[in-house]
Amino acid sequence: MSGLNPSAAAQDPIPVLGLAATPLVPESDAVLDELVFDAVSRALREAGIRKQEIGLSVTASLDIYDGRSISSGLTNAASGGYLAQSYRIEGDAGQAIVHAAQTIAAGDADLTLAVGVYNPEVSAPDRRAFLQQISNHGFEPHFDRPVGLSAETAFGLHTGYAVDSGALTEEQLAELAAAEISRGAGRPRAARTAVTSADVAASAPVNGVLRELMLPAEATGAIAVVLGSLGRSRRALHPRAVITGWGQATSDTTAGGQWLTDPAAAARRAGQEAYRRAGLTEPGEQIDAAELTTSTPALLAPTVDALGLAKGDTAINPSGGVASCFPGVANGALRLFEAVEWLEENGGQAVSHSTDLLTGPVAETATVLVVEGV
């Protein structure tokens, strides 16, 4: 293949051979495995690879959303894992992509697949209350759960803290949210239409100073990514990009309080590892675009800063980010998808950053991927 010559500084370049998503909609009537099969079969077809060639399938899902205590029993075969190497992680799809990349880097497979699926099994009128109930269950049961903590509450606490400390005003929160939503509006996967800051400020109050349109735009569906070794990828149909670095890190607990003062600490640690693997020394100058999981406007500046992107011309959330579309635990794959599409149009290098939002900024697992255009 021409063009598949990743930067020599990258420690383990892993080409992306296929990327596909189901329609990302407010609620899907499909069974989970139908969503997984749809995304996986399309990604494999795009990559020109048969299911039997996949050395490992990794699925990202969460049993408690799925209404099944071992939902991977349902989705495993649809991920290409039938009678083959496969496992599931309960978390964001960014982690599944890292696992799939690591397996190739370790020399354990030439072709791997990661898929994230998200369709909480509750219909729309109850969905927000259901998701926050599950979030409450994600918190520590003796101290946090009984006092009503949930992701929204933790985001509300952090945003209030940011406003009270003078980092930004409520008007700025609305402006930032409107800018992201409107940037993404009209794109194929946008879940929201363009809005003004007045629309954001007038949307329903949710928690503290946070309004509905300041929080992620919920969507459902599945997104699959096919990865290959460099050698195998030179025989692939249409490599779309190369993952040159990856990193993962976790953040502090509720009582520790770092999520208030340094809410992107996990992103910073994950980014440092990803940049080291990619051989990046000046990310602010070397990264052209970043798809971030900034779940509230108050998390935008800390995350950009933590990833070393505050100085420079990096395009931040060109797709509108999670304010435009947030497909739950499949989000890590969507952020990569958006970053890859941006690279196909513009070239250069991009970053995708994701976390699951089960407990908001508390005890989050952050994943950072560095991607290079081909």
Add this chain to the structure above:
Amino acid sequence: MSTPITTQRVHWDLNYDVHLGATWGRFMQGLTEQKILANKCPECSRVFVPPQAYCESCFVKTDEWLELPPEGVVEAFTVAWLGFRGGPKPPYAIAGIRLDGASTLLMHYVGGLDLGNPNTIREQIGPGTRVRAVWAEERTGQILDIAHFEKI
């Protein structure tokens, strides 16, 4: 044409007896006696409330107990305007409270506020507001033995 059947409602009903362990068990016992017990890392001297069996940073067991006053300072504050199934009835106020002498935050309700008008909340409470624990009349060894905190 009949309406298509798209979902079936399923209900999970599980009861857990979640273990407390010796450290949290001692803390909960203290609450029944209107005492807020904390413990301390022997290496970094951080004071934990809720207490911890070990310091996750120094990775050593905590071995010194102390009682903290039921007063502290609000570091972060919010009001949940929307609730969730099985949760408290909204609106309700929650704060991250640093008790006097503690290195960590205790999350709890704040009572005695007028939550009727969102625009007046931040006039009533914010970072630096001093609060005190209000004890529940009946205490059974759970965090809600502190009914809530209130402004001093």
